[in-house]
Amino acid sequence: MTRIVKNPNPTLADVGEQAVITAIVAHAPSTRNGDDAAVLDHAAPNSRTVITTDTLVEGRHFRRDWSHPAEIGRKAITQNFADVEAMGARPIAALLALSAPGDTPLEFVADLARGINERVTDYDAELVGGDVTDNDRITIAVTGIGQLGGSLPPLRLDQARPGQILVASGHIGYSAAGYALLKEFGRAGVPAEFDPMLRAHCSTILTPGRGFVARSAGVTAMTDNSDGLVHDLYVMAKKSAVTINLDSAALQPDDLLVRAAELVGADPWEFILSGGEDHTFIGTTFGPPPTGFVEIGTVVRHNSMGAVTLDRAAPPYTYGWESY
16 A cells, blocks of 8 residues: 655655556556566567666766766666667667665656656657665666567677778767766866766767667677777677777867866876777678768787777777676
């Protein structure tokens, strides 16, 4: 039974589990949500299901003094749907598992759900269910579900081949710059000109359909830049047993990235090569760059150990995000 409360700003403990679920469904509505499990429509003929999951933990992946709840919701969907699209698939649904302390404001959950709904709507997808539970810190786990249509293979990490070009879609380095600015100045202290970088870090925005376009245009291997450009490309290079060479001329930091780096006393190349969380799509193809992509390097040769170079030399920054 839902508790009756008079508090104009109730917490999760004030209202109880069912009211929390009701708030989520109200702000991220779906006709498939509300039963014991969601029943999705049959996949199209010659179609496969793609599933991924990712978790955001307060204090490790987001901070409430840096990010609005709706931004956190959008980010949670973006990072999962980017993984779906990196396979060349189309996102169709998401599940949310939310753990939060009882003193968390209900308004936080409502705004989180609103942000989730804004982002799934961008993809013509829905939040179709999930779970809520008590915890000592806010943890947001999203499962992304997609469909991979047609007979073309998925864009696997082990399908990069010598002679291909390396292509990318999206900003590289902006999220890392936004993070550095937030660490230095806090949300309120970052100059307005750097708003694109704050959005890149707090609420990454991607153009839906890039994965589908890439697969249709002949891209064979793809990943999203989530843990750092060199780090993520090394995973691809190792799985494909190749050396991938980045072209510094194609990756030159723009003026805004240079100014951000100067402001925090950093090297913009560190943002580009090791930053991560841009969720830029990076792929390999024998053809020209697909629509919305640009060439940033080449796959130069077989290499059983896998390697990533910058202008045929070792990159100055090679680290990336590691959970442990």
